[in-house]
Amino acid sequence: MVDRANRPSALSAPKASAPGAQVDIVGQGGSQKVVATLSSGESVEVLLFGATVTSWKSNGGQTENLWLSEKADLTGSKAVRGGIPVVFPVFGPPPKSGHATSSLPQHGFARASRWDFLGKSDTEDASETNSVKLDFGLDKSGLSEDARKAWPLDFGLVYSVTLSKGTLQTVMTVRNEGEESFEFQFLLHSYWKIQDISKVTVTGLSGTEYVDKVLDATTHQQKDNSLKFTGEVDRVYKAIPQDTTSILEDGKPRFDVIRDNVKDTVTWNPWIEKAKAMGDFSPDDGYKTMVCIEIGAVDGWQKLEKGEVWEGGQLVKSLL
Ligand SMILES: O=P(O)(O)OC[C@H]1O[C@@H](O)[C@H](O)[C@@H](O)[C@@H]1O
Structure with missing residues (x-):
């Protein structure tokens, strides 16, 4: 799925421009975003702050796939509530002490830093003209x-x-890019937009161990192949053997989330009380129309020695 050999090196120049896609940088200051639209109408918007994808429309631009809070801060002052915030180099609250990430805020700095837009390029399959790749970069100087x-x-x-x-x-x-090795965690905190959480099932996690952060923070096993949401859910599924986690609505496939070189997935819905308690979560009953299925590498740490490169991510299919 991902061509590792052709990945741009960190902060390197982008390749040639993509045919058939309109790419614009709109807005000012912290609100600046990159908007790309295919000739067939599909579009994506990426806020430079956090390199947060805030909108992804498929179906000729008719179907919004991402949930975005009505009170999401889109001014570059605070991590975005909704879309796809990037979690790096630590997931959740960092280890209390003794780890290089211990002084960082929850979910690290990537979602709250301004990224550079490195440019647009052709996709790896030259025959697939109706697609566009946007690259964003962040290093120490950002x-x-x-x-x-x-x-x-x-x-x-x-x-x-x-x-x-x-x-x-x-x-x-x-x-x-340094002299010493470092450890990190990574997660794509994706908020998927759905019609009605009471009709959602998530499949593709069966047989997997998870830490239940709501219940007791201990490890459990997902016995059946369908996770339903009837209250707050906050689980970290670890070392999932299969690549695909699917979100179904009313029994019909809505999204396939395919992991690439990552093994873990967090499932999260804050439900009534937690949603109300978050100042930037709106409307209060917005928990009914979102579900977070967050792929990543969060069980333990990824270690990179000097000069080494790691790559991981997701391919998501909107199935409406
Ligand atoms: O409010 P934040 O920092 O965006 O985090 C939201 C949620 O993110 C999830 O990934 C965590 O598992 C939850 O525990 C957390 O509450």
């Missing part, structure tokens, strides 16, 4: 002073967002 102090390592991230007719691919490349 961090706030606080984040740089908390994680003073030399790294280069390239995040590639590829829009095709019925799919969106989002892939991260992490490069160790």
